[in-house]
Amino acid sequence: MSKNLRITNSKFIDQTSRISFKFDGKTLYGFKGDTLASALLANDIHLVGRSFKYHRPRGIMACGPEEPNAIVQVGSDASITEPNTRATEIELYEGLEASSQNCWPSVNFDIGAVNNFFSPLIPAAFYYKTFMWPANFWKLYEYFIRKSAGLGKSPTEPDKDIYDHRYLHCDVLVVGGGISGIIAAKIAAKNNFNTLLIDDKNILGGTTLFQENECFKINNSYSNEWLKKEIETLKSLKNLTIKTRTSLAAYHSYNYLLARENLTDHLDINEKKDKIRQRLWKIRAKKVIISTGAMERPLIFNNNDRPGIILSSSIKRYIDYYGVKCGQRISLFTNNDSAYEAAISLNNSGVIVNSVVDIRDKTNSLIVKQAENLGISISCDGVCLTLISKTNKILEFYLSNETLHRSKFKKIIKGESINLELPLKKGQNISGHICQGHVDYVSKVKKIKLIDKSYLMEFSANTKQKKSLIEKASILINGVSLTISKITKNGFEVWIIPHTYKLTNLSKLKMNSLVNIEVDILSKYVKKYFNEK
Amino acid sequence: MFLINCPYCGERDQSEFSAGGEAHILRPKQPTELSDDQWAEYLFMRKNIKGVQFERWNHTHGCRKWFNMVRDTSNDKIHAVYKMGEKPPVK
Numbered sequence: 001m002s003k004n005l006r007i008t009n010s011k012f013i014d015q016t017s018r019i020s021f022k023f024d025g026k027t028l029y030g031f032k033g034d035t036l037a038s039a040l041l042a043n044d045i046h047l048v049g050r051s052f053k054y055h056r057p058r059g060i061m062a063c064g065p066e067e068p069n070a071i072v073q074v075g076s077d078a079s080i081t082e083p084n085t086r087a088t089e090i091e092l093y094e095g096l097e098a099s100s101q102n103c104w105p106s107v108n109f110d111i112g113a114v115n116n117f118f119s120p121l122i123p124a125a126f127y128y129k130t131f132m133w134p135a136n137f138w139k140l141y142e143y144f145i146r147k148s149a150g151l152g153k154s155p156t157e158p159d160k161d162i163y164d165h166r167y168l169h170c171d172v173l174v175v176g177g178g179i180s181g182i183i184a185a186k187i188a189a190k191n192n193f194n195t196l197l198i199d200d201k202n203i204l205g206g207t208t209l210f211q212e213n214e215c216f217k218i219n220n221s222y223s224n225e226w227l228k229k230e231i232e233t234l235k236s237l238k239n240l241t242i243k244t245r246t247s248l249a250a251y252h253s254y255n256y257l258l259a260r261e262n263l264t265d266h267l268d269i270n271e272k273k274d275k276i277r278q279r280l281w282k283i284r285a286k287k288v289i290i291s292t293g294a295m296e297r298p299l300i301f302n303n304n305d306r307p308g309i310i311l312s313s314s315i316k317r318y319i320d321y322y323g324v325k326c327g328q329r330i331s332l333f334t335n336n337d338s339a340y341e342a343a344i345s346l347n348n349s350g351v352i353v354n355s356v357v358d359i360r361d362k363t364n365s366l367i368v369k370q371a372e373n374l375g376i377s378i379s380c381d382g383v384c385l386t387l388i389s390k391t392n393k394i395l396e397f398y399l400s401n402e403t404l405h406r407s408k409f410k411k412i413i414k415g416e417s418i419n420l421e422l423p424l425k426k427g428q429n430i431s432g433h434i435c436q437g438h439v440d441y442v443s444k445v446k447k448i449k450l451i452d453k454s455y456l457m458e459f460s461a462n463t464k465q466k467k468s469l470i471e472k473a474s475i476l477i478n479g480v481s482l483t484i485s486k487i488t489k490n491g492f493e494v495w496i497i498p499h500t501y502k503l504t505n506l507s508k509l510k511m512n513s514l515v516n517i518e519v520d521i522l523s524k525y526v527k528k529y530f531n532e533k
Numbered sequence: 534m535f536l537i538n539c540p541y542c543g544e545r546d547q548s549e550f551s552a553g554g555e556a557h558i559l560r561p562k563q564p565t566e567l568s569d570d571q572w573a574e575y576l577f578m579r580k581n582i583k584g585v586q587f588e589r590w591n592h593t594h595g596c597r598k599w600f601n602m603v604r605d606t607s608n609d610k611i612h613a614v615y616k617m618g619e620k621p622p623v624k
């Protein structure tokens with residue numbers, strides 16, 4: 001069953017007016033202000049289409065015109081159906097019908113996906129070279145090839161909608177209604193220039209609309225508050241024309257530009273009738289200011305095109321603007337500060353941020369420090385936990401049921417000491433062994449013996465647990481990497497050198513104390529491999 | 534899409550104009566005295582320069598008058614516009 005991933009604190013979504021729409025024949029609900037993409041995400045739908053050649057699963061990856069994956073077919077009528085539209089650009093309206101493309105019989109079970117398994121056999125130009133012979137077989141091939149070509153389905157009847165085009169002349173054209181566009185338009189209009197400001201979204205403001213953070217203050221107020229006042233002053237300017245839902249399509253020589261204004265695409269099906277759907281503006285401007293801002297570039301890693309992998313700036317927009325959580329537990333991978341903004345927004349909305357993985361060595365920016373104080377993942381007593389808050393001398397962690405069930409934290413006593421270790425950072429020496437921080441089981445102390453300043457300790461392990469233990473192999477006890485010296489009848493023995501004894505809470509262990517055990521990750525894989533054979 | 538300053542009407546969109554090829558080609562005074570090659574040279578051979586070029590244009594959907602234009606074909610910059618019969622501007 002799909003979950004509801006909507007939070008209720010968005011100022012931009014009208015949660016009092018519910019909108020029903022259909023996706024792949026299933027009736028779903030969203031709210032006024034949603035895009036198709038945000039409404040789908042709120043219904044926990046990530047898989048929305050299939051890729052062109054290998055039919056790989058495709059999900060929502062971004063939140064605007066930059067969307068490469070969430071390409072859907074809109075409308076079921078043979079005259080109004082529109083292929084290859086971005087789910088992130090379709091404003092939700094009552095009666096919207098959309099469906100996945102390039103999949104049969106359904107997006108979840110797609111027969112064409114077998115192509116992915118045969119991909120080594122389908123090199124570039126496979127179709128051209130393979131279906132050339134025998135020549136008279138083309139008639140046979142053509143039917144199937146034509147069927148598989150293209151993503152969406154073209155309309156088969158003439159378009160009934162009304163379209164319009166107009167000329168427009170201005171002194172200054174400002175493209176993009178974000179913070180820079182608003183300031184540019186304001187200055188131009190105040191200097192008696194006939195100014196036109198266009199933006200592709202339904203309201204002005206860009207990403208600053210939901211930028212409510214200590215680190216990004218303008219004139220001592222949050223940047224979204226400050227921007228709201230600026231937008232108010234724009235409305236009183238005489239020389240300024242503002243066009244929203246208008247996207248620039250072409251920029252020709254001598255400042256001749258084409259823009260498309262969406263007039264009724266966002267209205268309910270009944271309200272669309274007999275109205276102009278879209279208008280093409282042919283703009284001749286004396287000066288053009290492009291203030292479109294920047295789009296986030298995806299990081300390159302294997303399978304980064306799979307559903308569920310979303311740009312961090314888009315995650316921020318979905319949570320702060322649409323009030324939609326992109327998931328229940330989110331990990332962020334980044335090479336810049338913007339992922340921390342997303343992490344903070346998620347954290348503030350109650351989404352668990354598993355970890356922020358930053359490929360940089362070190363950063364000193366304020367936003368990173370702020371995120372660190374809220375939600376960085378820290379290895380704690382061998383259990384990888386997420387830090388929720390850090391106040392003076394107190395660290396607060398979130399423990400799930402699974403964590404409690406597997407580890408000794410179920411029986412922890414107030415005031416008991418634990419071992420803390422920060423995550424491994426790139427560029428440091430790797431000492432000890434690779435510890436994941438995922439506890440496997442809990443053991444009891446069976447024997448403590450002091451021999452020549454070092455301690456010999458025996459821990460319990462049953463026959464099943466002993467299978468993944470090898471003499472001279474590494475093991476983690478309460479997050480401390482140790483070496484198994486001997487496997488005994490009822491468990492195993494380790495030596496603890498005085499230095500380790502002094503620094504960790506192993507010194508506090510008594511007979512029958514509970515400890516967290518994590519076995520070597522390699523042994524688990526080997527065991528699984530042989531079990532399956 | 535150019536913005537062309539018609540010497541009679543002012544600035545208009547390129548869609549109102551039509552191009553008329555190379556300007557300042559003089560008709561031979563005695564065509565009968567020309568060889569076939571010379572006649573073909575006059576009739577068909579045109580320069581196609583990458584750089585500054587002298588052209589004739591007609592304001593077809595406006596005043597319907599002919600005029601001359603100096604245009605750089607490499608960057609489409611219009612350097613000058615002048616009426617028929619006027620002397621071309623010196624660079």
